[in-house]
Amino acid sequence: MKWLVKDFPLLPLEQVARKAGAERVSLSAVKAMKEVLLEISEKIALDAIAASRHAKRVTIKADDIRLAAR
Numbered sequence: 001m002k003w004l005v006k007d008f009p010l011l012p013l014e015q016v017a018r019k020a021g022a023e024r025v026s027l028s029a030v031k032a033m034k035e036v037l038l039e040i041s042e043k044i045a046l047d048a049i050a051a052s053r054h055a056k057r058v059t060i061k062a063d064d065i066r067l068a069a070r
Contacts, residue, residue, distance in 0.1 A: 008038065013030050049064075
């Protein structure tokens, strides 16, 4: 996941915060959001992998992601 952390753009995260109503968003807040979202995403991915394996598949499907996100 180290490669993703470096290449993950910050601007879309700032835009999410602004669309949610924030007038100003600090760089540290955007970086913290990135860290938290990547941690959550990794957990969802691991759970989705488990769901696909349970279904005896090697391909992760959208339903696996949705199930894992619950």
